[in-house]
Amino acid sequence: MTTKYMDAELVGKRMSSRVRKNTGWKGLFFASTLFGLVVLAVLLIRIFTQGIEYINIDFLMNHLSTDASRAGIMGAILGTAWLMVVVIPVTMVIGVGTAIYLELYAKKGKLQSFIATNISNLAGVPSIVYGLLGLTLFVRALEFGNVILAGGLTLALLVLPIVIVAAQEALRAVPGNLSEASYGMGATKWQTVRRIILPAALPGILTGAILALSRAIGETAPLTVLGIPALLIPFPEGIFDTFTALPMQIYYWTIDASLVAEYANLAAATIIVLLVLLFLLNSIAILIRNKFQQRY
Amino acid sequence: MSTVMTKAINLKLVRNENERSEPEVQKEVVYDTKGLNLWYGETHALKNINMDIKEKEVTAIIGPSGCGKSTYLKTLNRMVELVPIVKTSGQITYKGKNILDKSFRVEDLRTQVGMVFQKANPFPKSIYENIAYGPKIHGIKNKKILDEIVENSLRGAFIWDELKDRLNDNAYGLSGGQQQRLCIARCLAVEPNVILMDEPTSALDPKSTLRIEELVQELKKDYAIVIVTHNMQQAARISDKTAFFLNGEIIEYDKTDHIFNNPADERTGDYISGRFG
Known part of the structure; x- marks a missing residue:
């Protein structure tokens, strides 16, 4: 031993x-x-x-009012919805397009990794900085004014890095042997991307996109910089109308609660509406992921 | 055309064949590789490869891991270019044209040269859609024609009877062996001239392996087949000619029974008898 x-x-x-x-x-x-x-x-x-x-039908459907008992948030709900009408297509097209280029087309090298790293860095830039960018570019230089288009584009820029990074990861997760099989039969790159890689990456891309939207919906800081009011303005009917949004409504009511105590309760009610909206969006993300998820 | 002339042309086509070739079964050379060198960055992976591959034959490539046999196979359909740092010199003529020439479109090449991979890689789609994928990307939209292609391809891979009632099932529900035969059927659907197989049975059980080997024997009636394998018995069983690769070079390339019974090079004999590799 x-x-x-x-x-x-x-x-x-x-x-x-x-x-x-x-x-x-x-x-x-x-x-x-x-x-x-x-x-x-x-x-x-x-x-x-x-x-x-x-929270009742009147609160959800009414115009804004300085009289707390008559105030409603329909304007803010519509404003938030219109913002999404701008944010969704812009982030999906530009975000997914960028991710496809970086992952599938760009030559792997110093430049590509430099761009990829900086996109990740952009995801960490404070949202108020994006607000300043939006103010300079969309509101002033392009003279949109503080309308839905300017707000939507600003929010789109803000969440773009999140969508790009999520889409890149989803594309990277598609097994290489699937695209090999496609190339092996004489498919072009675009055919392979369109018919094999994108469908396989779709759940990941959509999940990332919806999580990014959830972020955009709740953002307040960039909108305050753009000078989005919470005043008695007509309901927005298009992307060139002035608007207010749910987080702005919460922000102003909370501030003004020192003047009218009731406003604090209205802010709380609006927060509930916003949370329910976020919860719905996240549920959709999970549903989509489960529906399209494929095993390799 | 006179028989004498035909014979003369045929003799010219097989000029690289040595004196052992039987003149009555002259087969056309599909691939003619001359002085092929390939580098992965600084690594010299293929060194002065000379090799011709004929139609209606099974050509096996054997050799230890990292000897360049898969690299050579992937050069035959330029799949090797998916690795961006690859450089080549020399030439590979496919039906008279140099495929390494940049003017040769890879899409054309890969349409005529099918590939079966080491790990079965069906698409996450239905069995039907897996087979129809190739014809569809080449522009066939007619449902009736697609139906026929699907049936013929599955029959060609001897898997029609097993799968005909579940064409709309997801291909991922099939067993490993069935998946690999599905991949072979998918490859047939594009009607290639050559089928490249990269260790197609290395992940399969003996029974599935046997079925693939039988299938290869059937397919060689119509196609040129190049198969990379780690399994020496497999090479001996199914191939007509065998090339032994070592460290990026061809050590020996000859008829299979010659390689296995009477190898000219000592290293070939050592490898075959399991002394290394």
Whole structure:
């Protein structure tokens, strides 16, 4: 028998302290998770108890009013919807197009990785900076004014990096042997992209796009920079109309709660509407992912 | 045309064949590789390859991992160009034209030269759509014609009887062996002249392997088949000619029974008898 290095007695003595430590760490990780959940729960309960009783058909359908009991958020809901009408096509076309170029067409090299890295960096730029960009470019230089088109394009720029990165990852996840099979039969690159790679990457692309939209819907800072009001303006009917949006409505009501206490409740009610909207969008994302998901 | 003349032309076509060739079964040379060199960046992966491949024959390529046999196979349909750092010199003539010339469109080449891969790679589509994919990308839209192509291709790969009642099922529901035969059928649907097979049975069980080997024997009646394999018995069983690759060079290329029973080079003998590789 060779020399024994494991002293059974010593190992046994240390064992209980090792197991205790193990339990301790597990507890710490659980506590971290719990912290987030508790804070979120407190927030939700607070908002719901304050705002839920103010949500009714009149509140959802009415024009804005300085009289808290008559104020409605239809204008903000329409404004947010119109914003999405601009954001969705712009981000999908430009975002997915960029991702396809970077992943499938661009030569892999320094320039390509430089661009890819900077797109990731852009995802981290504070949203208020995008607001300044939108103000300079769309509102002033192109003289759109603070209309839906300017707001939508600003938000589209803001979430574009998210869509690009998500789409790139989805395209990268398509197994190479599928495109090989297609090329092997004499398909051109575009045929392969269109018929094999894009369908396989679609769930990932759509999930990323909808998550990006959720982000755009809730953004407030860039809109404040653009000078989006929450005033008594007519319902927007097209992308060249002035507008307000749900997060702006929340923002102004919260600020003005010091003048009219009722506004705080209206803000809470609007937050509920916004949360429900976000929840719906995320559910759609999950449904789409499950419906189109393919196994390789 | 007089018989003498025909014979003269045929003799010219097989000029690279050595004296052992039987003049009565002269077969046309499909691929003629001359002085092919290939580099992956700085790595010299193929060194001065000279090799001709004939129609209606199975040509096996054997050799240890990393010897360049798959690289050579992928050069035959220029699939190797999917790796951007590849450089080549020399020439490969396919039916008289140099395919390494940039003016030779890869899409044309790959339409005439089908490929079956190591791991079965059906598309995540129905069995029908997998087969119809090739004809569709080449512009066939008529449903009736597509139906016929699907049936003929599946029959050609001897898998029609197994699959005819489940054409709309997803191809991913098939077994590994069925998937690989589906991929062969998919390749037949484009009506190629040559089929390149890159270790097509390495991921399959013995029974499925046998079925693929039988299929190869049938297919060689109509196609030139080039098969890369790690399985020596497989090469001996199914091929007419065998090339032994080592470190990017062809050590020996001859009739299969010659290579296996009476190899000219010591290294070929060592490899075949399992002394290395």
